[in-house]
Amino acid sequence: MKANTQANLLLPTNEDTVGPYFPINFSDPLLEDLSQFESGITAQPEGVPIILKGRLIDRYGELANGTVVEFWQANAKGVYRSPKHEGNPDIDPWFWGYGRLRTESGDFEFKTIMPGPCADRAPNITITLFSDGISRIVTQIFFADQTGNASDPLLQSLSREDQAKLSARHEGQSDCGSKIYTIDIVMAGENEIPFFDDLIREGE
């Protein structure tokens, strides 16, 4: 780990593993289904409802149980709900773009809407994993049937083989008409997917 050479900066607290017992009573249904706003409200986000079905797989092909999965994405018009875009007319008041769930078994279903393309980026969802034995790791997944993948700068920084590992595949439709996408997130070993280094040392 690189030392923090900027004399006037504080040293960060170490991230640590979430462990096996992230409290299930911290779950929040509003964060597990972004395709709805809140119950009893006549409003819903713009866009195509999708269900992302994922499996978290360890080095030995087993499901990584007890993992906390977080999601971050742009709305249907490609706008992230962050302070940088405050006042942007394309913000969807019914869509926040941040999701979280804890999977007991290691597979999950996340309901949301298809993110729009954003500037030079193909539609994608940032995925953060907190799991026993590791600290936070992050990746970004794409959709095989959406346009823009061939020119996405992140995807194109990877080998063809690795690009395929980050592409969710369209596999049918749910009873309520949502498009279903599937992805295997292999955390370690032979078919390990790419994870990304998002730490920035200030002053770099």
Added chain:
Amino acid sequence: MPNSGRRLEIGPTDNTSDQRTPRNRLRLIPEIARESFAPYVPQRGLSRQNDWDLTRIAPDLPRAEGVAIEVSGKLQNERGTPISNAMLEIWNANHFGRYRHIEDHSNIPLDEHFLGTGRVFTDSEGNYTFWTISPGAYLARPDIGRWRPKHIHISVSGGGSRLITQLYFPDEPNNASDPMAILMGDDFERNIGKPYETPHIDVDSGLNFDIVVGGRNAVYFE
């Protein structure tokens, strides 16, 4: 230039770490894609109620067994800017070292007066405070006799900050053999609370833990 980020290390004697730690180096993120990796956690959700006293299941119920402690500190970024209105989710084992979690199948006793989960928010100066029971250490690897040292799990989210960490206690015999502590090396010291006396409040002692959120998210701290 792919494949030239950090290499993650595997916690010694930690089976799950062996199973789940990516073996390839982390990939670098092209500059143009960097911002998309920094989530902004909205200030909303059903779970946003304040629940600062983990020493009781509810205010009208008796206190749990063990040593009641106050934990307090300041949440800030690397430049020392306080992070206000962030949510801290807290969980720790009871006095005996058992979680009231449906997946904790150990035969360590539960405490009928201890739940062990709570949440608090930082004030306008980034300060937070909660009370809990000083957790017991527990045997994580009976086969090799390795214990998890006393620790409190803390998850920080709100705005541009997102961090999950653990607070450890000074001078604990099991600190030195903990896999994650070993990976942190000398930096482990920053995750150990600093004791203080609490003469005027209804707990036995205090532990100060200032949390500095580093890394990727500084862009939203302005």
